[in-house]
Amino acid sequence: MERVERIAFTFTNGKVLVTGGYGGGRWLNSTELYDPSAETWTTIGSMNTTRSQHISSVLRDAKVLVTAGRIVDDSLNSVEVYDPLTETWTTTDSMRHAPHEHAASVLLNGKVLVAGGFDNIPLNTSELYEPSTEMWIFTASMNHMRWKRTATVLVNGKVLVIDGFDSNTINTAELYDPLSGTWTSVGSMNDA
DSSP, X not given: OOOBSXXXXXXXXXXXXXXXXXXXXXXXXXXXXXXXXXXXXXXXXXXXXXXBSXXXXXXXXXXXXXXXXXETTEEEXXXXXXXTTTTEEEEEOOOSSOOBSOXXXXXXXXXXXXXXXXXSSBOOOEEEEETTTTEXXXXXXXXXXXXXXXXXXXXXXXXXXXXXXXXXXXXXXXXXETTTTEEEEEEEOSOO
16 A cells, blocks of 8 residues: 555664555554565554654654654644554653644653644644653744754754744754753755
């Protein structure tokens, strides 16, 4: 079956996990694991919630955090954790907002920063997930609303968020400081 609006990423062992999306005329909660050494696909346990346009992050304990997304016209705030050892999905604390096409970054301290996204309007909100308590808390909002953007954790632990859309393409950049919990505008790129 074809699958679009899904998320795929690679584990440290080289295997690729593909989650959710849309295919065969329906929204999916299925997950598949690709083993490049054997060139095989294996269907593994399904997520608890059907979703697309979500984000996956690998936590320090090698579990996978799947955040938010959408189904049809509804944005989701639900969150799940995949345990590759048991091949099971567990629902965890829901996000405070319901973004799709957001950014997620695993910080050097192990927390996960989710920023921006879209929920009927572009968002500038930011939330932090603490894996040890499985809880979400608000942190400062970005200076600009944006979705479909890129977030990169820098070697100093700060997070650089660039580009995206508000109602148009934007070329601004912002820097999140996990120590102060603040965002700082850091200029614009030359092209949007």
